[in-house]
Amino acid sequence: MSATLPDFELIRPATLAAAIAALQEAEAPRLCAGGTDLIVNMRHGLSPAATLIDITAIDELAGIVRQGEGLHIGAATRLCELEEDDTLARAYPAVAEAVRTIAGPAHRQAATLGGNLCLDTRCLYYNQSDWWRRANDFCLKYGGDVCRVAPSGKRCRAAFSGDLAPALMVHGGEIVIAGGEGLRRLPVQDFYREDGADHLALEKGEIVTGVYLPPPAGLSAYRKLRLRGAIDFPLAGVAISCARREDGWHFAIALTGTNSCPVMVEMPPLAPDEDAAAYFRTLGRQVQKKASPQRTTAIAPHYRRLGVAAMAVRLARDLWQAA
Amino acid sequence: MRMISPVINGEECTDAVEDNLLLIDYLRRNRRLTGTKQGCDGGECGACTVLIDGRPRLACITLAAACDGAEIETIEGQKRGGRLSALQRAFHENLGTQCGFCTPGMIMAAEALLRRVPDPDDAQIRAALGGNLCRCTGYVKIIRSVRAAAGGGQ
Ligand SMILES: Cc1cc2nc3c(=O)[nH]c(=O)nc-3n(C[C@H](O)[C@H](O)[C@H](O)COP(=O)(O)OP(=O)(O)OC[C@H]3O[C@@H](n4cnc5c(N)ncnc54)[C@H](O)[C@@H]3O)c2cc1C
Ligand code: SF4
Ligand code: FES
Ligand code: FES
Numbered sequence: 134m135s136a137t138l139p140d141f142e143l144i145r146p147a148t149l150a151a152a153i154a155a156l157q158e159a160e161a162p163r164l165c166a167g168g169t170d171l172i173v174n175m176r177h178g179l180s181p182a183a184t185l186i187d188i189t190a191i192d193e194l195a196g197i198v199r200q201g202e203g204l205h206i207g208a209a210t211r212l213c214e215l216e217e218d219d220t221l222a223r224a225y226p227a228v229a230e231a232v233r234t235i236a237g238p239a240h241r242q243a244a245t246l247g248g249n250l251c252l253d254t255r256c257l258y259y260n261q262s263d264w265w266r267r268a269n270d271f272c273l274k275y276g277g278d279v280c281r282v283a284p285s286g287k288r289c290r291a292a293f294s295g296d297l298a299p300a301l302m303v304h305g306g307e308i309v310i311a312g313g314e315g316l317r318r319l320p321v322q323d324f325y326r327e328d329g330a331d332h333l334a335l336e337k338g339e340i341v342t343g344v345y346l347p348p349p350a351g352l353s354a355y356r357k358l359r360l361r362g363a364i365d366f367p368l369a370g371v372a373i374s375c376a377r378r379e380d381g382w383h384f385a386i387a388l389t390g391t392n393s394c395p396v397m398v399e400m401p402p403l404a405p406d407e408d409a410a411a412y413f414r415t416l417g418r419q420v421q422k423k424a425s426p427q428r429t430t431a432i433a434p435h436y437r438r439l440g441v442a443a444m445a446v447r448l449a450r451d452l453w454q455a456a
Numbered sequence: 457m458r459m460i461s462p463v464i465n466g467e468e469c470t471d472a473v474e475d476n477l478l479l480i481d482y483l484r485r486n487r488r489l490t491g492t493k494q495g496c497d498g499g500e501c502g503a504c505t506v507l508i509d510g511r512p513r514l515a516c517i518t519l520a521a522a523c524d525g526a527e528i529e530t531i532e533g534q535k536r537g538g539r540l541s542a543l544q545r546a547f548h549e550n551l552g553t554q555c556g557f558c559t560p561g562m563i564m565a566a567e568a569l570l571r572r573v574p575d576p577d578d579a580q581i582r583a584a585l586g587g588n589l590c591r592c593t594g595y596v597k598i599i600r601s602v603r604a605a606a607g608g609g610q
Contacts (some may be wrong), residue, residue: 137478137498138476138477138478139476140474140475140476141475141476142475143458143475143476143519143521143522145522162493166519168516168519169499169517172478172498172499172517172518172519173497173498173517176497176498176517177497177498178517185475187519187522189522213511227589234586236499237502237586237587237588238512238565238583238584238586238587239502239512239513239514239565239587240514240587242498242508242511242512242513243513243514243517244517245529262497362586363583363586363587364500364586412552427501
């Protein structure tokens with residue numbers, strides 16, 4: 134009856150095992166958590182599915198639990214729960230800050246951690262209605278054979294635009310994945326690859342069950358570049374953590390919104406006797422080098438590259454002064 | 457196709473719905489509750505904000521089939537004993553509504569805020585309405601309306 138969504142069968146398994154079985158056996162299955170990314174895409178004729186597996190009734194995927202000195206967050210934990218969690222705000226500030234910048238308050242009531250990590254990549258030529266894309270003869274990522282952003286290239290350059298991944302990365306977060314073969318764990322950065330049309334290292338039949346955060350090692354923060362103060366995906370985002378050790382200050386830096394996957398920027402520690410101004414200039418240049426924004430948003434790639442570097446330098450300097 | 461039994465504005469309803477029916481279409485077409493507006497292509501504008509179990513949600517990206525047993529509140533359920541709610545009256549008296557298209561969503565988002573934070577400051581009001589777009593008012597009078605409702609609430 135609804136004119137806006139294609140036909141599918143909705144199932145709502147109560148256990149992880151049942152969800153995995155459905156993923157392996159049902160016709161053209163797709164997981165749906167909060168649906169705040171997926172349903173929007175389905176309304177646009179993207180992300181087709183014959184079976185939608187609603188995973189929000191599975192207890193094994195819910196909630197935030199202490200694990201030793203670390204923290205385990207279930208994949209179906211909603212962003213509004215993360216927003217209200219004091220431990221997260223105190224021990225993993227970059228994560229808490231990133232959560233608060235995601236979409237709007239009503240989205241965060243439904244949106245989940247797992248959905249945010251598995252968020253589809255975004256592009257001006259992709260996140261459009263079916264008739265818009267049809268009029269443009271579609272594109273490489275879905276339904277067509279040419280990339281409108283880089284027509285001579287062979288791969289989709291759509292931008293990974295999740296805010297949580299970089300924040301979890303600078304805290305050494307690990308993704309926990311369940312499938313037919315049992316559980317496996319990956320550092321968050323290894324969960325992604327630089328391909329806008331196939332950016333997740335998720336095998337058929339696998340589900341993200343949660344994220345493990347090791348004990349916090351230092352201060353952290355998250356900033357994103359966007360046009361409006363609410364509802365906007367990052368045009369570019371940066372998370373940084375800073376830990377003071379004997380040999381100096383150790384920075385972990387991760388970017389989002391600039392590439393088809395979130396990326397880490399390597400920097401040696403800042404030694405106590407080192408010229409800090411020069412160090413932060415180098416840090417800015419390293420960020421610019423690693424960031425590879427394309428014409429996937431209405432904002433110029435050059436501006437996003439300079440912007441993310443400037444944000445990174447400011448954040449790193451502030452954390453260093455506070456550490 | 458499946459049966460769902462949500463409670464809508466205090467009334468128990470039982471309906472057969474398609475698995476792919478969106479909550480906004482269920483409310484507007486099946487239940488004839490056309491106060492909830494569709495202002496965008498999905499998820500962008502907040503005009504379709506309703507309360508599900510007391511929390512703000514976007515009806516245009518929520519499946520009706522997922523609302524079995526849920527308590528749903530829409531703008532139609534806001535009047536109290538035949539009179540405007542504090543927020544409805546405040547929006548009217550403070551010109552918080554012009555064309556009115558965003559108003560049902562604004563009022564539902566503000567209602568969710570005031571139940572949680574009865575006396576919010578401006579920053580809290582702005583944050584709570586962050587996902588609601590208005591093309592007419594420029595927001596100043598909307599924020600004033602919410603403040604007025606909080607101050608003089610019933
Ligand atoms: C207007 C608007 C603004 C937004 N702004 C932002 C923003 O600023 N930053 C941001 O990061 N996001 C933003 N979003 C996107 C989205 O709301 C969030 O990323 C949200 O966290 C997605 O979670 P979800 O549970 O709703 O995912 P869903 O829509 O349910 O799922 C998203 C994808 O993840 C897959 N998936 C879900 N759970 C799992 C799992 N456990 N294992 C494997 N795969 C899974 C689904 O199959 C689907 O492909 C915005 C969305 C809208 C509509
Ligand atoms: S980057 Fe190219 S292939 Fe990918 S969505 Fe955009 S236009 Fe399509
Ligand atoms: S109609 Fe739901 S957000 Fe615009
Ligand atoms: S009053 Fe017209 S959109 Fe807000």
